[in-house]
Amino acid sequence: MxxxxxxxxxxxxxxxxxxxxxxxxxxxxxxxxxxxxxxxxxxxxxxxxxxxxxxxxxxxxxxxxxxxxxxxxxxxxxxxxxxxxxxxxxxxxxxxxxxxxxxxxxxxxxxxxxxxCGETLTYQTLATVSQLQRLAFLRTLSMPHLGVFFQWLDTAVRAGVPDLELRECLREFVSLPAVREDLEPTPMNTSMMLWWRSAPALPSRAVGMSRELRGERCRGSWHISCRPAWAWQRSLPTS
Known part of the structure; x- marks a missing residue:
């Protein structure tokens, strides 16, 4: 060394x-x-x-x-x-x-x-390839995006990818340094959570924007990832 x-x-x-x-x-x-x-x-x-x-x-x-x-x-x-x-x-x-x-x-x-990766191997093809290909793709993501990943997770669940393989994909993704940094609690995240809770009281013209900011499109996939709750929780890193 x-x-x-x-x-x-x-x-x-x-x-x-x-x-x-x-x-x-x-x-x-x-x-x-x-x-x-x-x-x-x-x-x-x-x-x-x-x-x-x-x-x-x-x-x-x-x-x-x-x-x-x-x-x-x-x-x-x-x-x-x-x-x-x-x-x-x-x-x-x-x-x-x-x-x-x-x-x-x-x-x-x-x-x-x-x-x-990025050519024949993309999020569009990820549900139909081998597990090794999925894990290799996720490991090489240079700019991982939480919303895109959970949208793919929703697709993978619908495509019948086994729960065990999805848990491995989740663990691989959330272990990426950039993702771990995004998931760290920060004052900004706390402020946004408080804002989300008040969002239903916003005027109707702001509902579309609030839903986008609240991540409604990927929230359903997050709930899907929690279906076998004990298993998914065990797959998440603890530190």
């Missing part, structure tokens, strides 16, 4: 960073390679640079390839018949083409799934 000071020096954002990591990579342990990829998982636009993805996707350790793949912004080919509205801005580089093909043909299903 790399010490904090060494990792900081190695990954300082300068032109030398790529050269230093390339020189160090062959002699690094699996844990240190994971450290380097994980260090780029910061901020709402987190992601490893293409040159690092290429290094990691050529690694013999599956976990190193997966760790980088889940933080790589893959650029799949544009579907036939779709207009190129962005022109040259949407052109894939040779590195991006190579990364996508490497991930799609990897021997590990986990790595392949990272390339599929």
């Amino acid at each position: 790399l010490s904090e000071s060494v990792l900081e020096e190695l990954l300082r954002e300068t032109p030398m960073r790529e050269h230093l990591v390339r020189e160090a990579w062959p002699d690094l342990s699996t844990e240190s390679r994971l450290q380097i990829s994980q260090a780029f998982d910061v901020g709402w636009m987190a992601g490893v640079p293409d040159w690092l993805s290429l290094l990691a996707l050529n690694d013999t350790a599956v976990i190193v390839r997966y760790w980088a793949a889940r933080l790589t912004h893959f650029q799949p080919p544009r579907p036939e018949g779709v207009d190129d509205v962005l022109g040259p801005l949407s052109e894939r580089t040779e590195e991006q083409k190579q990364l996508y093909e490497m991930a799609r043909t990897d021997s590990s299903e986990l790595v392949r799934l990272c390339a599929d």
Whole structure:
């Protein structure tokens, strides 16, 4: 494992960073390679640079390839018949083409799934795929949205996805750092709860807005998630 000071020096954002990591990579342990990829998982636009993805996707350790793949912004080919509205801005580089093909043909299903997320693997297809695909998709969400997830949960219940698998999906989703942060009690959340309680007394013209803010569209799905109450509660993280 790399010490904090060494990792900081190695990954300082300068032109030398790529050269230093390339020189160090062959002699690094699996844990240190994971450290380097994980260090780029910061901020709402987190992601490893293409040159690092290429290094990691050529690694013999599956976990190193997966760790980088889940933080790589893959650029799949544009579907036939779709207009190129962005022109040259949407052109894939040779590195991006190579990364996508490497991930799609990897021997590990986990790595392949990272390339599929957002393409063949979306919330629209999630109810009909394998449980591993669902969990991999949820784990790689960079901007998770509570409302969208519970809308999908409603769809999954109607599609007959088993309760045990749904509980696993719920646990995977609410364990995401961004979701845990959203669920933390805050003064704003408390104020909103007080406002929700008074919302029925609002004038009729405000009802539509109040329902939207109160999350009526996903509240039904939340109640569905509580149907086997003891099981769902046990699936939630406690800290």
